[in-house]
Amino acid sequence: MRIGELARRTGVSTRSLRYYEQRGLLESARTPGGHRQYAEWTVDRVIRIQTLFAAGLHSDVIAGLLPCMHDHDGTPNERATHTLAEELSAEAERIDRAIADLTRSRAVLDEVMTTARLGRDDGS
Amino acid sequence: MRIGELARRTGVSTRSLRYYEQRGLLESARTPGGHRQYAEWTVDRVIRIQTLFAAGLHSDVIAGLLPCMHDHDGTPNERATHTLAEELSAEAERIDRAIADLTRSRAVLDEVMTTARLGRDDGS
DNA sequence: GTAGAACTTCACATCGGCGTCAGGTTCAAG
């Protein structure tokens, strides 16, 4: 499929797809004319990439990670590097901290809302 | 106290403190020479600001919010606007969504770590 | 009065994923 269809099927802009390729997250075959051509399983990969981005991982970390995940054909690929494993657990901790922070923030915001409500309009 | 001490006591850079003032989050008296002078309770306020920033609120939202929180002297200040209340619940929802997203992402990352571990070094 | 730490304002840089415009080429259908 070409980039437009991939974009439509994944909900990711063509700009982003080209960016992913530039960052080494996606590969594409090219038509004689230079248009990108994607395999079916690329859809899954793009979605996976999106999830990882949503987790706050940077493109270079994702780039190192992707070849270690088993792909379309179920073949496990490269073995995870020691450094990669460390990076991953670092990311996991970061996410945990982020969640904890947000939870605290949410509590504070609740408190704030209550406090602010003290001075609320009482029915004019 | 002056800006340096405030920075030390809050762990916030002087740059940020000046930025907060520029955005209307902090006020300061000035010495005849133009140096900023802060009251004691400013420490608490800065910490509160930090928390709100950590919650992902933008400075203008915080600026609208701060005067509605009771301050140093326990006096409730301005009443919360209707729009402010709406903004706040919007923020609360945003945070809830962010937490949900991160939780999902964390789960994916865990799965990823497991998957990547499949190809792990087995003891060489 | 003098050194030097602390402060002032101004302004440019950063990060990173992506929007978006520009100018040109390729593809698919008629």
Add this chain to the structure above:
DNA sequence: CTTGAACCTGACGCCGATGTGAAGTTCTAC
């Protein structure tokens, strides 16, 4: 062959809190 949609590359812009550096002023301790 022609037309219009889809695609290409390249480059600049953005957001927003903060780092950073410059050049000048003020405060404090001696």
